[in-house]
Amino acid sequence: MLKITGYSDKYSAHPGEEIKFYINAENNDKFDVQLVRLIHGDTNPEGPGYKEEEISASCNGTYEGKNQRIHGGSYIVVPQHDNLNIESFTMQAYIFPTTPDKGRQGILTKFNEQDKKGFGLFVDDNGCLSVEIGDGSQVTTISSEKKLLRKVWYLVIATFDAKSRRLTLHQEPRVTSTNGGLGMAILNPIEETSAIIETTSSVIPAPNDSPVLIAATSLHNRSGRKISGGHFKEVLEPIELPEQTKTFNGKIDRPRLSNVALSKAEIESLASSYDECNTHIRSTVVAAWDFHANIGKSISSTKIVDTSPNNHHGFIINMPNRGMTGHNWTADEMVFHHKPEEYGAIHFHDDDIDDARWDVDFTLKVPENLKSGVYGARLRVDGREESEFEDYIPFCIKPPKGKATSKILFLLPTNSYMAYSNDNLGTNSVVAQLLAGKVPVLNPSDLYLNEHREYGLSTYSLHSDGHGVSISSRLRPILNMRPKYRHWLSPSLWQLNADLHLTDWLEEKGFEFDVLTDEDLEHEGVNLLNRYKVVLTGSHPEYSSEKYMDALESYQMQGGRCFYLGSDGFYWISEYHPDNSNITEVRKGEAGTRAWTSNPGEYNNAFDGKYGGMWRARGRIPSKVCGLTFTSYGFDVSSYYKREEDSFKPECSWIFEGIGADEVIGDFGLVGGGAAGLELDRYDLEFGTPHNAFYLARSQDHSNMMLQVNEEIHFAVRGYYGGGHENPMVRADMIYYKTPNNGAMFAPGSLAWCGSLSHNNYNNNVSKIMENTLKGFLKDGPLP
Amino acid sequence: MSDFSYKQPSNVQLNKGHKHTDDFITKKYILPMLRDPQKLKSLIEEHRATPIGRAATRDHSVIQHSQDLQTLLDKLRRGSKENGFVTICLKLHEDYRIGITTGVRGEPVEITEDSYSSEEACEHAIFLKRVNRLLEEYSGE
Numbered sequence: 058m059l060k061i062t063g064y065s066d067k068y069s070a071h072p073g074e075e076i077k078f079y080i081n082a083e084n085n086d087k088f089d090v091q092l093v094r095l096i097h098g099d100t101n102p103e104g105p106g107y108k109e110e111e112i113s114a115s116c117n118g119t120y121e122g123k124n125q126r127i128h129g130g131s132y133i134v135v136p137q138h139d140n141l142n143i144e145s146f147t148m149q150a151y152i153f154p155t156t157p158d159k160g161r162q163g164i165l166t167k168f169n170e171q172d173k174k175g176f177g178l179f180v181d182d183n184g185c186l187s188v189e190i191g192d193g194s195q196v197t198t199i200s201s202e203k204k205l206l207r208k209v210w211y212l213v214i215a216t217f218d219a220k221s222r223r224l225t226l227h228q229e230p231r232v233t234s235t236n237g238g239l240g241m242a243i244l245n246p247i248e249e250t251s252a253i254i255e256t257t258s259s260v261i262p263a264p265n266d267s268p269v270l271i272a273a274t275s276l277h278n279r280s281g282r283k284i285s286g287g288h289f290k291e292v293l294e295p296i297e298l299p300e301q302t303k304t305f306n307g308k309i310d311r312p313r314l315s316n317v318a319l320s321k322a323e324i325e326s327l328a329s330s331y332d333e334c335n336t337h338i339r340s341t342v343v344a345a346w347d348f349h350a351n352i353g354k355s356i357s358s359t360k361i362v363d364t365s366p367n368n369h370h371g372f373i374i375n376m377p378n379r380g381m382t383g384h385n386w387t388a389d390e391m392v393f394h395h396k397p398e399e400y401g402a403i404h405f406h407d408d409d410i411d412d413a414r415w416d417v418d419f420t421l422k423v424p425e426n427l428k429s430g431v432y433g434a435r436l437r438v439d440g441r442e443e444s445e446f447e448d449y450i451p452f453c454i455k456p457p458k459g460k461a462t463s464k465i466l467f468l469l470p471t472n473s474y475m476a477y478s479n480d481n482l483g484t485n486s487v488v489a490q491l492l493a494g495k496v497p498v499l500n501p502s503d504l505y506l507n508e509h510r511e512y513g514l515s516t517y518s519l520h521s522d523g524h525g526v527s528i529s530s531r532l533r534p535i536l537n538m539r540p541k542y543r544h545w546l547s548p549s550l551w552q553l554n555a556d557l558h559l560t561d562w563l564e565e566k567g568f569e570f571d572v573l574t575d576e577d578l579e580h581e582g583v584n585l586l587n588r589y590k591v592v593l594t595g596s597h598p599e600y601s602s603e604k605y606m607d608a609l610e611s612y613q614m615q616g617g618r619c620f621y622l623g624s625d626g627f628y629w630i631s632e633y634h635p636d637n638s639n640i641t642e643v644r645k646g647e648a649g650t651r652a653w654t655s656n657p658g659e660y661n662n663a664f665d666g667k668y669g670g671m672w673r674a675r676g677r678i679p680s681k682v683c684g685l686t687f688t689s690y691g692f693d694v695s696s697y698y699k700r701e702e703d704s705f706k707p708e709c710s711w712i713f714e715g716i717g718a719d720e721v722i723g724d725f726g727l728v729g730g731g732a733a734g735l736e737l738d739r740y741d742l743e744f745g746t747p748h749n750a751f752y753l754a755r756s757q758d759h760s761n762m763m764l765q766v767n768e769e770i771h772f773a774v775r776g777y778y779g780g781g782h783e784n785p786m787v788r789a790d791m792i793y794y795k796t797p798n799n800g801a802m803f804a805p806g807s808l809a810w811c812g813s814l815s816h817n818n819y820n821n822n823v824s825k826i827m828e829n830t831l832k833g834f835l836k837d838g839p840l841p
Numbered sequence: 842m843s844d845f846s847y848k849q850p851s852n853v854q855l856n857k858g859h860k861h862t863d864d865f866i867t868k869k870y871i872l873p874m875l876r877d878p879q880k881l882k883s884l885i886e887e888h889r890a891t892p893i894g895r896a897a898t899r900d901h902s903v904i905q906h907s908q909d910l911q912t913l914l915d916k917l918r919r920g921s922k923e924n925g926f927v928t929i930c931l932k933l934h935e936d937y938r939i940g941i942t943t944g945v946r947g948e949p950v951e952i953t954e955d956s957y958s959s960e961e962a963c964e965h966a967i968f969l970k971r972v973n974r975l976l977e978e979y980s981g982e
């Protein structure tokens with residue numbers, strides 16, 4: 058099992074800036090830190106091998122390590138206040154449990170699991186609704202003794218009158234034609250899951266120091282970890298978090314807390330709206346949280362509004378999903394901010410995470426003269442470099458602020474790295490080996506993630522309740538974004554480590570280049586790209602924000618020259634949290650190569666309110682910005698290209714200088730044994746490929762594991778159903794086109810392309826095509 | 842306690858549709874191949890020689906599995922993660938082991954003792970185990 062893991066506070070920094078590092082030494086071991094420049098991350102003995110350069114830095118040295126844990130699972134914290142310590146109460150909420158059988162889960166609690174003081178509404182160990190009252194020595198527990206059903210809305214209520222000691226519990230299904238999304242509309246017999254319990258409790262809740270938690274209960278009332286700033290910009294004074302436990306899976310809508318035992322009619326009135334209640338009811342309300350109260354204007358907000366005058370506002374911790382359909386969703390509106398009152402639900406998950414919130418272990422002040430590139434903080438326990446004893450925290454060092462130090466920019470697709478972070482699919486997904494065409498190969502870090510679900514998931518994963526993961530934070534160790542890491546889906550590498558194939562080649566060929574990230578482009582826009590003559594993408598820039606798309610298009614229009622060096626690029630709409638770009642969101646729509654589909658009415662992003670899913674659905678299909686669109690995928694073996702007639706035209710022949718007319722191109726490489734593989738793109742005149750694009754080459758001879766993407770299959774029919782042996786849509790198209798002001802785009806259309814660059818000591822026809830094109834693009838003046 | 846146990850669960854509640862259809866496919870198309878000694882031998886030899894496939898080159902077309910072997914692999918690969926197989930890489934390019942998953946999130950993967958020197962060798966070893974397990978599972982039918 059891993060001895061060390063870590064993360065940093067940012068992905069990129071200018072010389073002179075600081076990067077903070079947060080480290081978990083699993084067994085409290087000392088650890089060594091060494092700054093390294095990452096050159097080539099592929100350990101395959103058939104290639105150039107692993108390469109890094111040790112760099113002098115003030116942070117290099119040995120540190121005392123300590124174990125640091127992640128408190129995973131989302132919930133709402135409402136800070137402790139004496140007004141919340143009540144004896145009589147009404148707790149009420151609508152709930153939509155998604156794992157009723159997983160065991161005890163907090164719904165609405167002011168309760169400490171250890172000293173048993175307070176009160177709370179729970180799902181109990183038998184999957185039934187329960188209420189608990191504790192005075193520190195005794196606990197009254199009442200269960201509905203009727204099992205809650207998965208994906209059914211319920212109105213749940215517990216009332217207690219401290220004077221009469223009368224305690225009631227209501228579990229009442231509320232099913233409509235639409236409110237369950239893909240859940241049941243016909244629930245029969247309803248009595249199987251309905252309950253009204255009336256009893257007495259000799260125990261009266263003792264006042265405690267616990268915060269009110271929604272979707273969890275308190276293990277420790279205080280954890281020493283605080284929230285403020287960033288996505289908690291509405292926190293006025295830092296709020297100390299509890300350590301939560303027994304987190305709830307599912308949706309909660311309109312929870313309320315009152316200081317008397319209300320009648321059922323009063324509860325129904327309050328469930329609807331605090332403002333519409335009569336004076337008597339309002340005078341009893343301690344807090345009435347409407348999750349939809351602030352989503353119309355500010356859905357990305359982490360603040361939870363108490364609509365009563367008591368101001369017991371809360372905050373969501375670990376980024377559950379907002380903008381979710383509520384108990385009253387009619388499907389009349391599909392956009393949450395058009396009818397927020399029907400989107401009053403938050404979907405909580407026990408494996409959500411927004412920030413590990415670890416203590417800083419060391420800080421790197423980036424030396425002023427350090428050249429831009431991909432770097433890493435190398436961590437080792439006992440000086441050992443085996444994977445269990447070693448971790449790397451990769452980041453990029455940028456050129457000095459506002460400057461370019463090279464003509465070439467490599468744009469590190471960090472947004473896509475985040476989308477794939479900690480996927481756990483090798484152990485979770487039943488289709489993993491069908492996709493990969495082999496049994497998943499897992500590394501020690503994959504095994505560690507399997508047992509540490511608090512490290513969070515990827516946007517290819519399902520939460521433990523089966524709901525798709527749409528939010529990814531980089532403020533946690535991301536163990537599959539490392540040099541040396543071999544990915545279960547690829548025959549070898551994926552994302553960051555695969556992108557080092559390109560930076561290694563640039564170095565070997567003597568091309569100077571700067572490195573910046575997707576996140577930098579988000580903040581600076583096209584002006585950042587315009588400092589460069591040529592921009593290179595990574596091998597799989599699949600996730601892009603609206604600003605990214607704007608910048609990539611504008612750069613080409615303004616004379617920029619691009620290499621789109623991957624496949625399946627610019628595919629998913631992926632937006633940053635407006636107050637913290639360390640966190641991204643993607644909703645997966647009704648089509649596309651994806652691991653899950655958004656539930657009905659939940660297609661719009663919470664972070665910007667706009668329609669989520671595929672860029673093509675918003676009129677920005679990738680072929681409009683790079684000439685190519687994703688066409689097929691298969692992860693067993695790769696293949697080669699052959700030249701097309703356009704490649705001999707005077708406008709294009711310079712790209713193929715030194716390449717024979719009938720030469721097989723790229724029948725070699727470290728990613729599946731060929732330059733065309735894993736994921737392939739094609740041009741499409743119907744989908745906005747620039748009409749004067751040149752068709753340079755085309756891949757062929759793919760295996761039948763290589764299948765067409767689903768978004769273009771309207772009818773599944775033979776002839777266009779299978780793989781490389783029968784489907785002409787299964788191919789990589791290499792294209793080149795010119796843009797206004799002497800701009801240009803070169804795109805070989807394959808995710809495996811860069812894996813072939815180093816073959817035969819970097820002397821091969823893939824390398825030659827790249828070198829010819831890059832040198833041509835670097836020349837001033839019009840292209841041939 | 843209304844755990845619905847007062848009545849026999851229906852096959853919808855037990856979600857038997859997929860299982861029963863998969864049983865039919867297995868009995869009709871898979872088991873006859875595995876119960877034919879000559880066919881089984883040729884499938885195993887084909888998989889041993891090329892557990893995953895070979896990319897096309899200037900010298901040969903893509904090498905992929907025969908239709909029969911692919912049909913068998915599709916069946917084996919769509920199995921449950923409960924008591925499922927994974928490959929564990931303990932040392933890059935040197936030490937590969939068979940791992941057993943429980944199908945329950947968070948539960949450790951059991952790492953077995955036999956060491957294989959390559960991914961492909963481990964892939965083939967898992968293939969043999971899966972074929973034997975499938976034959977045992979349907980031995981009474």
